[in-house]
Amino acid sequence: MSSHRDLTIQNSLVIFCDLQVGFQKSILHIEEILDAALFLRKSARLVSIPCLFSEQWPEKYSHVVDTLEAREEEIFSKRTFSLMGSPTASELVVSKKRECIIFAGVQSHICVQQSVLDLLANGFSVFLVTDAMGSRRSIEHTMALESMKQEGAIISTTEAVVFQWFRSVDAPYFEEFQHLKRPQQ
Amino acid sequence: MSSHRDLTIQNSLVIFCDLQVGFQKSILHIEEILDAALFLRKSARLVSIPCLFSEQWPEKYSHVVDTLEAREEEIFSKRTFSLMGSPTASELVVSKKRECIIFAGVQSHICVQQSVLDLLANGFSVFLVTDAMGSRRSIEHTMALESMKQEGAIISTTEAVVFQWFRSVDAPYFEEFQHLKRPQQ
Amino acid sequence: MSSHRDLTIQNSLVIFCDLQVGFQKSILHIEEILDAALFLRKSARLVSIPCLFSEQWPEKYSHVVDTLEAREEEIFSKRTFSLMGSPTASELVVSKKRECIIFAGVQSHICVQQSVLDLLANGFSVFLVTDAMGSRRSIEHTMALESMKQEGAIISTTEAVVFQWFRSVDAPYFEEFQHLKRPQQ
Amino acid sequence: MSSHRDLTIQNSLVIFCDLQVGFQKSILHIEEILDAALFLRKSARLVSIPCLFSEQWPEKYSHVVDTLEAREEEIFSKRTFSLMGSPTASELVVSKKRECIIFAGVQSHICVQQSVLDLLANGFSVFLVTDAMGSRRSIEHTMALESMKQEGAIISTTEAVVFQWFRSVDAPYFEEFQHLKRPQQ
Numbered sequence: 001m002s003s004h005r006d007l008t009i010q011n012s013l014v015i016f017c018d019l020q021v022g023f024q025k026s027i028l029h030i031e032e033i034l035d036a037a038l039f040l041r042k043s044a045r046l047v048s049i050p051c052l053f054s055e056q057w058p059e060k061y062s063h064v065v066d067t068l069e070a071r072e073e074e075i076f077s078k079r080t081f082s083l084m085g086s087p088t089a090s091e092l093v094v095s096k097k098r099e100c101i102i103f104a105g106v107q108s109h110i111c112v113q114q115s116v117l118d119l120l121a122n123g124f125s126v127f128l129v130t131d132a133m134g135s136r137r138s139i140e141h142t143m144a145l146e147s148m149k150q151e152g153a154i155i156s157t158t159e160a161v162v163f164q165w166f167r168s169v170d171a172p173y174f175e176e177f178q179h180l181k182r183p184q185q
Numbered sequence: 186m187s188s189h190r191d192l193t194i195q196n197s198l199v200i201f202c203d204l205q206v207g208f209q210k211s212i213l214h215i216e217e218i219l220d221a222a223l224f225l226r227k228s229a230r231l232v233s234i235p236c237l238f239s240e241q242w243p244e245k246y247s248h249v250v251d252t253l254e255a256r257e258e259e260i261f262s263k264r265t266f267s268l269m270g271s272p273t274a275s276e277l278v279v280s281k282k283r284e285c286i287i288f289a290g291v292q293s294h295i296c297v298q299q300s301v302l303d304l305l306a307n308g309f310s311v312f313l314v315t316d317a318m319g320s321r322r323s324i325e326h327t328m329a330l331e332s333m334k335q336e337g338a339i340i341s342t343t344e345a346v347v348f349q350w351f352r353s354v355d356a357p358y359f360e361e362f363q364h365l366k367r368p369q370q
Numbered sequence: 371m372s373s374h375r376d377l378t379i380q381n382s383l384v385i386f387c388d389l390q391v392g393f394q395k396s397i398l399h400i401e402e403i404l405d406a407a408l409f410l411r412k413s414a415r416l417v418s419i420p421c422l423f424s425e426q427w428p429e430k431y432s433h434v435v436d437t438l439e440a441r442e443e444e445i446f447s448k449r450t451f452s453l454m455g456s457p458t459a460s461e462l463v464v465s466k467k468r469e470c471i472i473f474a475g476v477q478s479h480i481c482v483q484q485s486v487l488d489l490l491a492n493g494f495s496v497f498l499v500t501d502a503m504g505s506r507r508s509i510e511h512t513m514a515l516e517s518m519k520q521e522g523a524i525i526s527t528t529e530a531v532v533f534q535w536f537r538s539v540d541a542p543y544f545e546e547f548q549h550l551k552r553p554q555q
Numbered sequence: 556m557s558s559h560r561d562l563t564i565q566n567s568l569v570i571f572c573d574l575q576v577g578f579q580k581s582i583l584h585i586e587e588i589l590d591a592a593l594f595l596r597k598s599a600r601l602v603s604i605p606c607l608f609s610e611q612w613p614e615k616y617s618h619v620v621d622t623l624e625a626r627e628e629e630i631f632s633k634r635t636f637s638l639m640g641s642p643t644a645s646e647l648v649v650s651k652k653r654e655c656i657i658f659a660g661v662q663s664h665i666c667v668q669q670s671v672l673d674l675l676a677n678g679f680s681v682f683l684v685t686d687a688m689g690s691r692r693s694i695e696h697t698m699a700l701e702s703m704k705q706e707g708a709i710i711s712t713t714e715a716v717v718f719q720w721f722r723s724v725d726a727p728y729f730e731e732f733q734h735l736k737r738p739q740q
Contacts, residue, residue, distance in 0.1 A: 003706055005672050057354050080353040109345040114352070117190050131694050137370070139316050139342060146340040151188055155701040157694060160664040167669070168635040169612050185692070242539050265538040294530040299537070302375050322555070324501050324527060331525040336373055427724050450723040479715040484722070487560050507740070509686050509712060516710040521558055 001152050002125030006100060007164045013098035014044045014051045017083065017105025017112050019068060022061030027106050027134045028141070029185075034065060036132035036158045036183040037104050041068050043162040043180060046173050050096050052076065054083050056111055081111045084118035093119075100125045102161050103153075104132035109144035116148050127156045131183060158183055186337050187310030191285060192349045198283035199229045199236045202268065202290025202297050204253060207246030212291050212319045213326070214370075219250060221317035221343045221368040222289050226253050228347040228365060231358050235281050237261065239268050241296055266296045269303035278304075285310045287346050288338075289317035294329035301333050312341045316368060343368055371522050372495030376470060377534045383468035384414045384421045387453065387475025387482050389438060392431030397476050397504045398511070399555075404435060406502035406528045406553040407474050411438050413532040413550060416543050420466050422446065424453050426481055451481045454488035463489075470495045472531050473523075474502035479514035486518050497526045501553060528553055556707050557680030561655060562719045568653035569599045569606045572638065572660025572667050574623060577616030582661050582689050583696070584740075589620060591687035591713045591738040592659050596623050598717040598735060601728050605651050607631065609638050611666055636666045639673035648674075655680045657716050658708075659687035664699035671703050682711045686738060713738060 019037055024030050044051050053070040055063060055077045064070040078086040083093070093101075101124045105112055112133060116126050128148060135141040149155060159182065166174050204222055209215050229236050238255040240248060240262045249255040263271040268278070278286075286309045290297055297318060301311050313333060320326040334340060344367065351359050389407055394400050414421050423440040425433060425447045434440045448456040453463070463471075471494045475482055482503060486496050498518060505511040519525060529552065536544050574592055579585050599606050608625040610618060610632045619625040633641040638648065648656075656679045660667055667688060671681050683703060690696040704710060714737070721729050 001705065003672055003676075004668065004702065005676060079355055081348055082352070085353060109342055110348045113189065113345060114349065117188055121188075121190060130698050131692075137316075137368070140344060143315050143340050143342050144345060146334070147189065147345070149701070149705070150186065150334070150339060154705060155698050157664055157698050159695060160668060160699060160702070163636055163665045164669065167637070168640060170634055183692070264540055266533055267537070270538060294527055295533045298374065298530060299534065302373055306373075306375060322501075322553070325529060328500050328525050328527045329530060331519070332374065332530070335371065335519070335524060449725055451718055452722070455723060479712055480718045483559065483715060484719065487558055491558075491560060507686075507738070510714060513685050513710050513712050514715060516704070517559065517715070520556065520704070520709060 002100070002154060004154065004156065004160065004164050006125060007127065007161065009047045009049055009165050011098050012049050012100045012102055012165065013096045014040060014049060014102040016041070016051065016053045016068065017103065017115060018054055018056045019064055019105050020055055020061045021063060021065055023106055024065070026136050028136060028138060029134055032183065032185040033106065033132055033134045034067065035185070036129070038067055039180060039183050040104060040129060040132055040158045040162065043177060046177055047165060050098070052092065054078055054089065082114035082118045084115060084122065100127065102127050102129060104129040106133065107135040107140065108133045109135050109140040113144045113148055116153050117151055120152050126153045127161055128153050129156055129158050129161060131157045187285070187339060189339065189341065189345065189349050191310060192312065192346065194232045194234055194350050196283050197234050197285045197287055197350065198281045199225060199234060199287040201236065201238045201253065202288065202300060203239055203241045204249055204290050205240055205243070205246045206248060206250055208291055209250070211321050213321060213323060214319055217368070217370040218291065218317050218319045219252065220370070221314070223252055224365060224368050225289060225314060225317055225343045225347065228362060231362055232350060235283070237277065239263055239274065267299035267303045269300060269307065285312065287312050287314060289314040291318065292320040292325065293318045294320050294325040298329045298333055301338055302336055305337050311338045312346060313338050314341055314343050314346060316342045372470070372524060374524065374526065374530065374534050376495060377497065377531065379417045379419055379535050381468050382419050382470045382472055382535065383466045384410060384419060384472040386421065386423045386438065387473065387485060388424055388426045389434055389475050390425055390428070390431045391433060391435055393476055394435070396506050398506060398508055399504055402553065402555040403476065403502055403504045404437065405555070406499070408437055409550060409553050410474060410499060410502055410528045410532065413547060416547055417535060420468070422462065424448055424459065452484035452488045454485060454492065470497065472497050472499060474499040476503065477505040477510065478503045479505050479510040483514045483518055486523050487521055490522050496523045497531060498523050499526055499528050499531060501527045557655070557709060559709065559711065559715065559719050561680060562682065562716065564602050564604055564720050566653050567604050567655045567657055567720065568651045569595060569604060569657045571596070571606065571608045571623065572658065572670060573609055573611045574619055574660050575610055575616045576618060576620055578661055579620070581691050583691060583693055584689055587738065587740040588661065588687055588689045589622065590740070591684070593622055594735060594738050595659060595684060595687055595713045595717065598732060601732055602720060605653070607647065609633055609644065637669035637673045639670060639677065655682065657682050657684060659684040661688065662690040662695065663688045664690050664695040668699045668703055671708055672706055675707050681708045682716055683708050684711055684713050684716060686712045
């Protein structure tokens, strides 16, 4: 199994799964999830780690929330719950040539879980940013974490990932990083 | 160990354990359990996945609750806590020729646990639908999950299972599925 | 690792660790623990499973609580926290020639944990009766369970163990068993 | 994996990570953490187990809190989050020639986690004193424990460690030990 020790700025790819306008009303703790996701997004951009944003069935659930400032070339849509079920999405992920995938988004037990299990089966290391993940109901989120852990996903949080990238207060961009607003809840 | 990725409509069998009238008063959160079980039942029927319903000692605990609409040929009774302890029940389960067993019902620490451990020992993959399971006391349910997990049962929830069956919004019957009422709590 | 499936009336030994008068004031949820322990005690006696009761430093902490009706030959005292640290106690446990040890008592993180790890290292299977175990503080109990689980102890509860012994409503003594008062909380 | 059974007074080293004045305001349950850390410190000193205290970026976060009575030769500063990232600190830890590291401090998901994973990768056994550890937010602490557990760290608490050192009420210094004030919450 992989370790947080393997995480570097050079081998990381961040995937934000289905953080769309259309899911906002139904997900538990969505404000805290988006707050943590925004912190992860800004941290990744600061150190030039690539980000991808999936949109599930955008005709129905609309687009990624504006606050995350997803750029067009970072967004892909899908109709399978697993992002690896769409050849375009799957090729996009593979084309980034990054072994460690930092995974955030919703819903933990549907699109997140199906994507994460496929990524693991394809040899990626997957780090679950649990404070930037959620489901409609609490039990669905909790049990999905258990299930993904059972298959080798690594449990993490936004700050645990980001501080692992920096490793030291002397790292490039760490000073700028300290001005970012941290997740509050 | 098996994975949610192995789950298909073709290899799944759903077992509802002892969801009988006679247990309703004593089980914690029985309404939520039956609510989730009903959703699982309707979803399975929609995609023609076979279901079985066990009845523990029906002379004492009466029959499966009406709302689940169990058909006579889907029901079997037992006097051992494990459904694999009854040759009739065991043969019925085996006769379905399905490797993946989706398991729901009560009580998590008695009939569910004994059945699940026997099923695992007989080579089946078992997915625990934790939101459709319960015991008289909270600690009994929680610790039974731990114990079954220790032996290789896979942690899940109703929606995690059902969305794994569909895999895509383009799957047959997905449109009808969207009209089903989801578990609320 | 062992399984609840291995548990039989013939291969089980129940150990009640340090359920003494002198610990009663300091242990969290002591009434529920004693309630569950009493149910386990009575069930074991009904099917003639041997029980042992340890007393830690009885000069200071006094004797096993009366309600458990421990007989003199079932009691042994110790000064090491692990009951396997005392040759007399260790020989007594071994002399019972039972592979499966059902373990209850206090404190989860001191005498229980040290005893359980020694029993596991000596080749016994150990089933933790978590509803009949406790510590002074909640975190101590919870983390001790994690720690013992990490080393192969099996998570259980009183009813999970006892119903595994019976396996069927047709088992000898099951009718008498149904008259026992079950743990309430 | 190591076991509490391996812990002895002779092979233990206690590391208190970043328990500095500058972190006091932001860490959840900091009073309980310091209370438990103080008990661990006093117990270690009683039986002459060496202790080390790290200070993260002391120019910014100031020094170890006074109550722990850290002596100058026990303190080292660092700018990497992992204490193994500083050659001086790393050599100091190695020079103690102790295989079992008892680890306490803050923040669980940053400096603690990065240090612990490095220590494990360097062949040390690491015991997490979970009641003397913490983070700014609850989820960060909980998930860091999960993550460190996934890589082989052993879950523990202050009393579980200290009573494992003593093993018996007849151990040297056990009488003095009984006069120490125990963690309260």
